[in-house]
Amino acid sequence: MAHIAEHYTAYHPRWLRPHISTYWWLRKRSYFAFILREVSSVFVAWSVVYLLLIVYAVGQGAVQYQELLEWSRQPWVVIVNVSSLLLVGFHAVTWFNLAPQALVVRFGHTHLPGSFISLSNYAAWVAVSAIVAWIVIGG
Amino acid sequence: MTKQIKLQVARYRPEQESEPAFDEYEVPCHSDWVVLDGLNHVKDQIDGTLSYRWSCRMGICGSCGMTVNGEPKLTCATFLDDYAPGPVRVEPLRNFPVIRDLVVDLGDFMQKLVRVKPWIVRSVEKPLAAGEYLQSPEEMDEYKQFSMCINCMLCYSACPIYGLDPKFIGPAAIALAQRYNLDSRDEGAAERLEILSEHEGIWGCTFVGECTKVCPKNVNPAGAIQRYKLNAALESVKSFFLPRGA
Numbered sequence: 001m002a003h004i005a006e007h008y009t010a011y012h013p014r015w016l017r018p019h020i021s022t023y024w025w026l027r028k029r030s031y032f033a034f035i036l037r038e039v040s041s042v043f044v045a046w047s048v049v050y051l052l053l054i055v056y057a058v059g060q061g062a063v064q065y066q067e068l069l070e071w072s073r074q075p076w077v078v079i080v081n082v083s084s085l086l087l088v089g090f091h092a093v094t095w096f097n098l099a100p101q102a103l104v105v106r107f108g109h110t111h112l113p114g115s116f117i118s119l120s121n122y123a124a125w126v127a128v129s130a131i132v133a134w135i136v137i138g139g
Numbered sequence: 140m141t142k143q144i145k146l147q148v149a150r151y152r153p154e155q156e157s158e159p160a161f162d163e164y165e166v167p168c169h170s171d172w173v174v175l176d177g178l179n180h181v182k183d184q185i186d187g188t189l190s191y192r193w194s195c196r197m198g199i200c201g202s203c204g205m206t207v208n209g210e211p212k213l214t215c216a217t218f219l220d221d222y223a224p225g226p227v228r229v230e231p232l233r234n235f236p237v238i239r240d241l242v243v244d245l246g247d248f249m250q251k252l253v254r255v256k257p258w259i260v261r262s263v264e265k266p267l268a269a270g271e272y273l274q275s276p277e278e279m280d281e282y283k284q285f286s287m288c289i290n291c292m293l294c295y296s297a298c299p300i301y302g303l304d305p306k307f308i309g310p311a312a313i314a315l316a317q318r319y320n321l322d323s324r325d326e327g328a329a330e331r332l333e334i335l336s337e338h339e340g341i342w343g344c345t346f347v348g349e350c351t352k353v354c355p356k357n358v359n360p361a362g363a364i365q366r367y368k369l370n371a372a373l374e375s376v377k378s379f380f381l382p383r384g385a
Contacts, residue, residue, distance in 0.1 A: 014153040015236035015244060020302050027209075031299060034347045098346060102365035109277060 037094045040087035047084050096121040144168035144219050145226035146177050148189065151237050159237070161228070162186070168223055174214035175203050178229065178241075191241035198355060201291030205241050206230040211293035211353045232296040234305075245292060251308050252290075254334050255316035260327025278323040285318035285363055287356040294350035294360050300343060307343040308335065310350035310360030317363040320370075332371060341367045 021027075025035040057068040071077065099121050100114030143165045151159040164185050166177040175193055182189050193203040196215045203214045208228050219227065235243035265272070294310035301307050316335055320328040335341050344364045351361040 014157070015238055016151050016153070016159060017236045018233070020234075020299075024299055024302070028349075030349055030352070031347065034299075034345070038345065098365065101346075101359075101362040102369045104366060 033094075036087075037091060040091040043080075043084040043087040044091055046080065047088050050081065050084070092125065096125070142168040142223070144177070144223060146174075146181065147226050147228045148178070148181065148241070149228075149230040150189070150240050151231075152188075153239065163226070166219070168219045168225075170218075170220050172219045174205070174207055174212070174217045174219060174227060174229060177219055177227070178214065189241075190239045199289060201289035204232050204291040204293050204296065206233055206296065211296040213291060213293065213355045216355060232292055234296050234298070234302040235292070243292075247305065248290070248292060248295065248309065248312065251312045252315065255308065255312050255331055256327055256334075257312075257315040257319060259319060259322060259325045260330060261324075262326050272324040274323055281323070282318045282321035285314050285321065285358055288314055288318070288358045288360075289356060291355065293353045293355065294358075297349035297353040299347060299349070300345060304339070304343060306339040308340050310344075310364065311358075313341060313344075313367060314358050314360040314363040317367055320367075332374065335367060336371050341371060344368075 025031040053068060054065075057065045072081070096118050100117040103117050105112040105117065144167075146164045146166055147161045148164060149159050150162050164177075164181045166172075166180045166185075169176075175196060178189065178191055179193075182191075191203070191205070193215065194200040195202070198213055198216045201213070204211060205214050206212070206229070207214065207217050208222060211232060214229070229241065231237045231241045231243045235245065235247075238244050288311055290311060292311070294314075295301050298307075298310055301309050313335060316331045319325045320331060341364050344361075346361060346365065348361045351359045354360065
């Protein structure tokens with residue numbers, strides 16, 4: 001018979017409780033995408049702050065706006081803003097893909113397909129972006 | 140000669156060792172053999188001390204969930220040939236305490252399941268003479284998907300949130316709560332919402348989405364949780380604007 005480990009009894013078995021690695025999110029691509037989405041929230045917050053800074057500077061006059069533009073030309077601000085653009089895009093896409101999971105819309109006796117709901121979100125995104133672009137560039 | 144494939148099976152014998160180890164076994168790799176057939180071959184022909192759970196062999200009982208090459212799988216529905224030439228690494232389901240070899244303790248889930256009241260709740264039961272509670276096919280379709288859950292625990296094994304925070308009620312229990320909420324005969328949604336709107340309930344889920352990917356029955360627990368969140372948010376807004384009810 002195999003050696004009986006010290007302190008082991010049949011009535012109080014020692015269950016193995018595996019330790020979860022700090023780097024569990026590197027184990028699978030989907031886990032990594034999830035963590036990236038969570039981290040992208042910080043950049044979403046930065047985008048909101050930066051937008052408010054622009055609005056405030058515009059409200060203060062041409063000099064302050066020019067100062068903000070000068071400040072924004074610093075390499076680290078450019079890097080943060082380009083990263084924010086990419087990650088906010090990624091964040092938006094993940095939420096648009098999530099929408100069909102949360103929204104189940106009945107249409108008569110059937111449910112609208114999930115693709116219809118996510119495509120509606122993308123269509124609204126394109127429409128709003130086009131309006132904003134028209135106001136900023138062409139308006 | 141029959142093709143062979145190597146199984147690397149996690150062994151944990153608490154009376155002998157404090158850490159799990161892997162034992163290797165050569166088993167036949169017939170085209171119609173699943174991982175469970177390989178384990179049964181080991182148990183019957185090579186090493187009778189191997190412990191694991193199984194019952195129906197046809198994806199109904201949900202007993203034989205294990206981690207196969209890093210992915211939670213029902214071993215009765217996972218063909219050995221798909222992993223040829225091998226090896227195939229078989230481990231217990233992740234995120235659960237291991238009792239022995241491939242057997243995990245599911246007690247935590249069983250306690251959580253009861254908390255969400257996975258049965259039809261009625262404020263007043265009809266007398267038997269009044270007949271059955273009728274339901275149209277459309278009404279049944281509303282919840283049928285969520286009723287397919289076999290409690291195999293693959294979703295808990297795939298969910299990193301459950302692994303990190305064992306208080307999280309978890310995907311299957313929430314999907315089953317949603318199954319009864321969507322049942323036209325049920326009146327228990329408000330009672331379940333009280334449990335599930337706790338921090339460890341639906342709001343614990345951060346939508347990794349792995350539970351839905353690994354579900355062998357296409358239950359879509361992640362979808363159930365997101366729908367539940369939307370309902371809970373709407374209920375919260377309603378109770379704010381209409382504190383005395385509509």
